[in-house]
Amino acid sequence: MNREEAFKLLKKYNKEEYHIKHALMVESIMRYYASLHGYDEEFWGIAGLLHDLDYEMYPDEHCIKVREILEENGASEELIHAVCSHGYNICTDVKPEHYMEKVLYACDELTGIIASLISMRPSHNAQGMETSTLKKKFKDKTFARGCSRDIIKNGVEMLECELTELFENAIKAIEKDEEFILKELQRI
Numbered sequence: 001m002n003r004e005e006a007f008k009l010l011k012k013y014n015k016e017e018y019h020i021k022h023a024l025m026v027e028s029i030m031r032y033y034a035s036l037h038g039y040d041e042e043f044w045g046i047a048g049l050l051h052d053l054d055y056e057m058y059p060d061e062h063c064i065k066v067r068e069i070l071e072e073n074g075a076s077e078e079l080i081h082a083v084c085s086h087g088y089n090i091c092t093d094v095k096p097e098h099y100m101e102k103v104l105y106a107c108d109e110l111t112g113i114i115a116s117l118i119s120m121r122p123s124h125n126a127q128g129m130e131t132s133t134l135k136k137k138f139k140d141k142t143f144a145r146g147c148s149r150d151i152i153k154n155g156v157e158m159l160e161c162e163l164t165e166l167f168e169n170a171i172k173a174i175e176k177d178e179e180f181i182l183k184e185l186q187r188i
């Protein structure tokens, strides 16, 4: 499955712009991390793009139904495992094992905080966003309250890095891909 096929599949199962935007943001962070560590950017990006594929149509079978959908569409076991593992201890017992899976697990909820932060900035974009601002909003439990801080902390523990490093990389990724994300949203 290439990136274009993955995007088509995403659009087939997700009609809410909010969900597609979230998928594109996670894709961006995954690609950025892959580039930092010399991994396959397209493959990591696809895992990000498709991680919530089943959530809109099958919320009660999230991270379960997706296996069937991905299998039908010829996805590799590597991709399926990565997608399923992002719901570890929430809706599945598939544990993130590979570095890619840990990044996916860690950045998923964080994109919600970043998206909320973007929407309240006067510029309505991520350019020049300070890590310290994101840190402050992370600590403020009333801000983007639906985004689990515990999951992000667990992810950082899995990655054996500091929260700051994850925040910095996530901001850099979104700043870099922001225009691309907006362009992709025009294709839905």
Ligand SMILES: [Fe+2]
Pocket: 022, 026, 051, 052, 108, 109
């Ligand atoms: Fe997600």
